[in-house]
Each structure stands twice: as C-alpha cells, then as structure tokens.
Amino acid sequence: MSKRPSYPDALSVLREVFGYPAFRGSQAAIVEHVASGGDALVLMPTGGGKSLCYQIPALLRPGCAVVVSPLIALMKDQVDALIQLGVEAAFLNSTLDADAARDVERRILSGELDLVYVAPERLLTPRFQSLLERATISLFAIDEAHCVSQWGHDFRPEYIGLSALHERFPDIPRIALTATADHATRAEIISQLGLEGAREFLSSFDRPNIRYTIIEKNNARKQLLELIRREHSGDAGIVYCLSRKRVDETAAWLREQGIMALPYHAGMDASSRAAHQAKFLRDEGIVMVATIAFGMGIDKPDVRFVAHLDLPKSLEGYYQETGRAGRDGLASSAWLAYGLNDLLLLKEMIESSGAPDAQKQVERQKLDAMLGLAETTRCRRQVLLGYFGETLEKPCGNCDNCLTPPETWDGTEAARKALSAVYRTGQRFGAGQVIDVLLGKETDKVKQNFHQKLSTFGIGKELSETQWRAVFRQLIAGGYLQTVPDGHGALMLSEVARPLLKGETTLTLRKIRERAAGKIRTGSSGAPEFANAEEEATWQRLRLCRKRLADEQNVPAYIIFADSTLRAMLEHRPATLAEMARISGVGHEKLGRYGLAFLDALHALD
Known part of the structure; x- marks a missing residue:
C-alpha cells in the first residue's frame, strides 16, 4: 500500500500537516539530508523541533519510519499527537496485548504506517528484526541518543546494541538525536552507533526564554x-x-x-x-x-x-x-x-x-x-x-x-582561617565541626577532641555560620579543600591551598544570595498580559474549548493546540477558517477538526 497522501516537498509537509509557516534554524537542511537518504547526528536543544527532523522525512520517503524511544510511557502521547495531525502512527511495546501488537506488525508490513515507535529492547529482538527485513523501512530515528554514552547521565545499556541497525540495514538512513552532548559524548555516540560517515548538525544550545x-x-x-x-x-x-x-x-x-x-x-x-x-x-x-x-x-x-x-x-x-x-x-x-x-x-x-x-x-x-x-x-x-x-x-x-550582579568581597583572611582550622583539627573532620571551632562553640564533639585548646578556636566569630558555610563551599568548589576518600565528609587541604595559606595569593569570594532575582512575568499558566477584561475572558474560553476537546479524546490539552498557538489566536483574532489556517500550529487536519470550535470560542461575545 502506498503512502498517503503524497507531498511535493518538505515545506509542504511542514505547512499542511504541522501548520508551521517556515523551518527554524538547521531543520530544513537536516530534513533534506535525511529525506535524500543521508545519515545524521542532530544536536538540538529541547523545544528546538527535533522531532520534525525525522517526522517530515518519514512522510516524504516510502515505507515506515522506526523511531527508537527509551521510555515506553511516553510513546502513546507522541503517537496521539501525530494521529491528531492525520499521520498514521503507532507504538509497539509491552503495554499492548498480543492481538494489538500483531495488528501493528501487520500495518508495518502492509505499508499503512508512516511511523512506529519502539523501545530499543523490542527493536533488537529476533522477531522484530525479522519483521524489519520483510517490511519497507524509510528510516531509523534514534531519539535520546546520548543514552549510548556509558559514562553519561542517562546511560541505557540496550542502546549499545543499536549499532546492529547499520550492520543489518546499511542502505536505510539513520538519524540520531539528542539535546545534551558535550564533545566527548558526541564522539561516543558516533563510535557506538557506527555513525562515522554521518553529517553532524549542531544547533545552538541556547534557550533564551x-x-x-x-x-x-x-x-x-x-x-x-x-x-x-x-x-x-x-x-x-x-x-x-x-x-x-x-x-x-x-x-x-x-x-x-x-x-x-x-x-x-x-x-x-x-x-x-x-x-x-x-x-x-x-x-x-x-x-x-x-x-x-x-x-x-x-x-x-x-x-x-x-x-x-x-x-x-x-x-x-x-x-x-x-x-x-x-x-x-x-x-x-x-x-x-x-x-x-x-x-x-x-x-x-x-x-x-x-x-x-x-x-x-x-x-x-x-x-x-x-x-x-x-x-x-x-x-x-x-x-x-x-x-x-x-x-x-x-x-x-x-x-x-x-x-542582579553578585557582590564579592576579599575573602583571603577568612579563607586562611578556614584552611588553618582544617589543618589544626587534623584534616579528619567535616565542615560542620570545623565551623564550630572557628565560631568558638564548645560542643560535646569539640570538647571530646580538645579542639577548644587549638589556636584557631574562636578566631572566626566575625562571620555567621551561614557565611562560613558559603566560604567552605567556595573553597571546595575552588579546589582548595577536598574530601577525604571514604572519610564521611572529612576535609583535607589540597596543594592549591599552600600558596593561599602562605600569603602568596589572595582570594575573592562571592557574597551569599538567598533570594531569586526579580520576576519573570505576571500572571500564570502561560497567560499573556491582558489589555482588558474581555481579552482575558476570550483567553479563558480558548483554554476551556481546548480542555473540552482534549477530555473528549482522552489526550493532553497541548496535543490539541499549544499555548503559543492559543496566544496567536488571541493576538490575530481570525474570523474565518482561511484566516485560522494562517495561525502557526494549525495544520490542515486540525483546521478541519477544530477550526470552527475555536472560531466560536474567539467570537462568542461578538
């Protein structure tokens, strides 16, 4: 069965299916490269539109795209969002019973599906590998590709096996995507997934909002x-x-x-x-x-x-x-x-x-x-x-x-007192005990270790306990102090501390700041600043309309329309379906499903 419908180019898919007027950043180049059969490693910040980079090529290429996703719980919402756009999508994971799973497999083989989401464990089973060999596959998309990094923060052992995709299906393009990868992690992704020949697309990591x-x-x-x-x-x-x-x-x-x-x-x-x-x-x-x-x-x-x-x-x-x-x-x-x-x-x-x-x-x-x-x-x-x-x-x-630029102060003398107290107490106590010594507190632990007899006892009373904790934190962060291995938080001096203790260097410290700087905005729930009560009432009607439609279909409200799309409706006040179609995020399918309902919500009091 051929893919339906047919689109002349990527921009047509973007506008008609997803409702966006233009590509952002490197999206157009990535889509063109993958749609033409090339491998790609894509680094793009969360919210930058990574999913479009494989979803659009999936709609342009013959066959079904296989999307590897590490979290089963989220596949349904991703698939629901595509179905709302009129895209034939499904997931295949352990939440499906045998009949439902067989139906998804049948749809893959018959060419009915545009995309199928699978967990890496499922992908690597002999049964699914056999299915792939009998089906027409448009591309492989490996989402959250940093999971392949063995020393990364989200390592998933099953991701290592994804190198088999290139070995068994060398002619099918692969696109690996992540929002988080330093240079070392990128190198590991390339090595582990066999993407040495892939083109790298590195977008800005900046999230200015x-x-x-x-x-x-x-x-x-x-x-x-x-x-x-x-x-x-x-x-x-x-x-x-x-x-x-x-x-x-x-x-x-x-x-x-x-x-x-x-x-x-x-x-x-x-x-x-x-x-x-x-x-x-x-x-x-x-x-x-x-x-x-x-x-x-x-x-x-x-x-x-x-x-x-x-x-x-x-x-x-x-x-x-x-x-x-x-x-x-x-x-x-x-x-x-x-x-x-x-x-x-x-x-x-x-x-x-x-x-x-x-x-x-x-x-x-x-x-x-x-x-x-x-x-x-x-x-x-x-x-x-x-x-x-x-x-x-x-x-x-x-x-x-x-x-609110942070204030700094000359912390040289305080730092020397702190380092001296660590040294005098034998470099075998944590910060709390050392601070008690600096403040001259005769606690049971201080007296038990005879620390009240030290020359550093009570020499730090000019600072509060909170201020001393900030000093110690910055000394540790600066490498002047380090924790004793298996010492249960005990502190010891590092070589870096020597010149500071000897008076050969000085140290500037940051003053503590306990409150956040300023407000981001007024209002709540992503609401815009309202010009008047009528505008606020219209905003609430739009949100209620969205919630009603979402509840009817048992999907999250944002799958109907994102806040940004509702805000565009509020700003531009489309009066006809043709005008509604020009709102960013309103594609052809959603226009037909929801256009009239949102026009009614916009103009209920007109």
Missing part, C-alpha cells in the same frame, strides 16, 4: 514555595530532588501548602508512576516532584518552571532537566537551591562508589563543571553554553547574575 537562577540553600522547601507563589502560581512545573525520600516528603509538604503536587520516583509501583505521569501530562497546573527517573522525552510544552532542590551531578544533566521548561518558547524559569551539604554528598558518592578510577575522574570533572556554573559571578548562560563549546558574545540579560 529560560531564566537561570541559582541561590544559596536556606530551608529549600520554603524557598521553593516562595518561588511558586511569587512567579508560578497555577503553573505546571517539575521539582527535582536527589533522593526518593526527599521526593515524597517535598510533594506531601507542597500539597499541605495548597500546591497540586505529585511524587515520581523508581521506588513507586509502576501503576502509580504511570498514573502520576498521565495526570501531569493531561491536567494543567500540576507540579511533579521527582528524581531524575522522570522527564526524559517529556513532550509537555507548557512546563513553566524546573526547580532543583539538590545540586545536579553534571551540567549535561542540569541542562537536559532544565530544558524541560518552556518548550513552547514562552517565558520560563530554571531555579536551583544548593548548599555545602549537597557538594559534600556528591563528592562522597563519587569517592565511595565502586566505579573504576577513570570513571571517577570523569565524574569529578563533570561535578567540577557544575560547581563552576553554581559559583560563577559571570553570566550563567555564557558559562553553560561555553561548556558545550558555544560562545555567547554578550551577557544574556536573563539570568540572576545579569539581572
């Missing part, structure tokens, strides 16, 4: 609540925590404060995780509190904030997690609260792990880069993009350091 803010942790839950109430009341958001216990406690506490929050982590049973994920995707204003087990492949475009209550382990992880905010291009925020204990815990986790020394060294370097972003006084976006090899010529003007 995201405001980056990093603050000192001081009762992180209350700081988070302040952020939500001040800037994101009623918004969808994701809150990342390092441990499952912290996830459960934070979600419960937020609910007590009147926030619609749900937990998500690998310790929950599968049905609860699936139910919470579905509610987050389909309802509005849900805050998901999660470990990093949640999020990869999330298509929800109206996540207005991503918050971290613990320091991420790497810039790759941080970038990908924060990238789940603002996929629709509207103003969003990435907020992180971290403190000294976060840093010590992560360093201890690295040193006490059973990983090979080479892997530990990679993990140390990644953590050091993350610390560099957290402690910088420069534009955060410049530092973040610089890590991925991209230069931002001017400060961004949309991060906390740009909006």
Whole structure:
C-alpha cells in the first residue's frame, strides 16, 4: 500500500500537516539530508523541533519510519499527537496485548504506517528484526541518543546494541538525536552507533526564554514555595530532588501548602508512576516532584518552571532537566537551591562508589563543571553554553547574575582561617565541626577532641555560620579543600591551598544570595498580559474549548493546540477558517477538526 497522501516537498509537509509557516534554524537542511537518504547526528536543544527532523522525512520517503524511544510511557502521547495531525502512527511495546501488537506488525508490513515507535529492547529482538527485513523501512530515528554514552547521565545499556541497525540495514538512513552532548559524548555516540560517515548538525544550545537562577540553600522547601507563589502560581512545573525520600516528603509538604503536587520516583509501583505521569501530562497546573527517573522525552510544552532542590551531578544533566521548561518558547524559569551539604554528598558518592578510577575522574570533572556554573559571578548562560563549546558574545540579560550582579568581597583572611582550622583539627573532620571551632562553640564533639585548646578556636566569630558555610563551599568548589576518600565528609587541604595559606595569593569570594532575582512575568499558566477584561475572558474560553476537546479524546490539552498557538489566536483574532489556517500550529487536519470550535470560542461575545 502506498503512502498517503503524497507531498511535493518538505515545506509542504511542514505547512499542511504541522501548520508551521517556515523551518527554524538547521531543520530544513537536516530534513533534506535525511529525506535524500543521508545519515545524521542532530544536536538540538529541547523545544528546538527535533522531532520534525525525522517526522517530515518519514512522510516524504516510502515505507515506515522506526523511531527508537527509551521510555515506553511516553510513546502513546507522541503517537496521539501525530494521529491528531492525520499521520498514521503507532507504538509497539509491552503495554499492548498480543492481538494489538500483531495488528501493528501487520500495518508495518502492509505499508499503512508512516511511523512506529519502539523501545530499543523490542527493536533488537529476533522477531522484530525479522519483521524489519520483510517490511519497507524509510528510516531509523534514534531519539535520546546520548543514552549510548556509558559514562553519561542517562546511560541505557540496550542502546549499545543499536549499532546492529547499520550492520543489518546499511542502505536505510539513520538519524540520531539528542539535546545534551558535550564533545566527548558526541564522539561516543558516533563510535557506538557506527555513525562515522554521518553529517553532524549542531544547533545552538541556547534557550533564551529560560531564566537561570541559582541561590544559596536556606530551608529549600520554603524557598521553593516562595518561588511558586511569587512567579508560578497555577503553573505546571517539575521539582527535582536527589533522593526518593526527599521526593515524597517535598510533594506531601507542597500539597499541605495548597500546591497540586505529585511524587515520581523508581521506588513507586509502576501503576502509580504511570498514573502520576498521565495526570501531569493531561491536567494543567500540576507540579511533579521527582528524581531524575522522570522527564526524559517529556513532550509537555507548557512546563513553566524546573526547580532543583539538590545540586545536579553534571551540567549535561542540569541542562537536559532544565530544558524541560518552556518548550513552547514562552517565558520560563530554571531555579536551583544548593548548599555545602549537597557538594559534600556528591563528592562522597563519587569517592565511595565502586566505579573504576577513570570513571571517577570523569565524574569529578563533570561535578567540577557544575560547581563552576553554581559559583560563577559571570553570566550563567555564557558559562553553560561555553561548556558545550558555544560562545555567547554578550551577557544574556536573563539570568540572576545579569539581572542582579553578585557582590564579592576579599575573602583571603577568612579563607586562611578556614584552611588553618582544617589543618589544626587534623584534616579528619567535616565542615560542620570545623565551623564550630572557628565560631568558638564548645560542643560535646569539640570538647571530646580538645579542639577548644587549638589556636584557631574562636578566631572566626566575625562571620555567621551561614557565611562560613558559603566560604567552605567556595573553597571546595575552588579546589582548595577536598574530601577525604571514604572519610564521611572529612576535609583535607589540597596543594592549591599552600600558596593561599602562605600569603602568596589572595582570594575573592562571592557574597551569599538567598533570594531569586526579580520576576519573570505576571500572571500564570502561560497567560499573556491582558489589555482588558474581555481579552482575558476570550483567553479563558480558548483554554476551556481546548480542555473540552482534549477530555473528549482522552489526550493532553497541548496535543490539541499549544499555548503559543492559543496566544496567536488571541493576538490575530481570525474570523474565518482561511484566516485560522494562517495561525502557526494549525495544520490542515486540525483546521478541519477544530477550526470552527475555536472560531466560536474567539467570537462568542461578538
């Protein structure tokens, strides 16, 4: 059976099926290259339109495109979104019963499907490999390709086997896509997947609509609540925590404060995780509190904030997690609260792990880069993009350091006192004990170790405990102090500390900042600034119309239309179907399905 319908070129598919007037960035070049049979490695930020880079070639080439996706739970929503556009798509995974799976296989063989989504485990089974050999396959798309990196933050062992695609199907083009990969990870993707001959497309990593803010942790839950109430009341958001216990406690506490929050982590049973994920995707204003087990492949475009209550382990992880905010291009925020204990815990986790020394060294370097972003006084976006090899010529003007430049102070003397106290206590105690010594606190532990008799006892009373913790955090981040291997957080001096202790160098430290810088916007739920009450009423009618249609079909509201499309309707006020067709995001299929309903919502009071 031939593919239906036939399109003359890529731009026609973009406009008629997806409803977008023009390609963005390198999309056109990628689509042309893959549609003509070329292999590609695509690095594009979340929200940059990666999926179009394989979906459009799939509609231009004969046969069915096979999309490898690591998360079964998200395949249905991706397929639902394509079906709304009139694209013949399906998924094949363990959620289907035998009859449903056989029907998908039949549709692949008969040529009825444009795209099929499969997990890598399913793809590599002899049964599916045999199916592929009998079917007409247009291309292979490997999504979240960074999962192939063995030392990456999202390594999936089954991705290693995907190199077999090139060996068994050398004439079928492959496109590997990721939003997160430094130079080393890109090299590993190419090597592991056999993409040495592929053309690389590296888009800008910049997400200018995201405001980056990093603050000192001081009762992180209350700081988070302040952020939500001040800037994101009623918004969808994701809150990342390092441990499952912290996830459960934070979600419960937020609910007590009147926030619609749900937990998500690998310790929950599968049905609860699936139910919470579905509610987050389909309802509005849900805050998901999660470990990093949640999020990869999330298509929800109206996540207005991503918050971290613990320091991420790497810039790759941080970038990908924060990238789940603002996929629709509207103003969003990435907020992180971290403190000294976060840093010590992560360093201890690295040193006490059973990983090979080479892997530990990679993990140390990644953590050091993350610390560099957290402690910088420069534009955060410049530092973040610089890590991925991209230069931002001017400060961004949309991060906390740009909006409220951090204050610094000469911390040389304080640093020498801190280093001396670490040395005098024997380099076998954690920061808390050393700070007690500096402050002259005669605690049981201080007296037990006779630390009250040291020359450094009480020499740091000019600073508060909070200020000393900031000093120690910056000394560790700067490499002056390091954790003792298997020392349970104990600190020791590094060689870098020697010239500072001897008075040969000075040290400038950053003053602590406990609050976020400024507001992102007013309003909530991605709503625009309204000119009058009538305009606000129209906006609410559009959202209610979208929710009604989504509920009728049991799909997330954003699959009907994204917030950005509703905003375009509100701004341009189309009066006819022809005018509605010119709104970005309104393709031919959706125009026919929903055009009249949204015209009615727009002009209900006219």
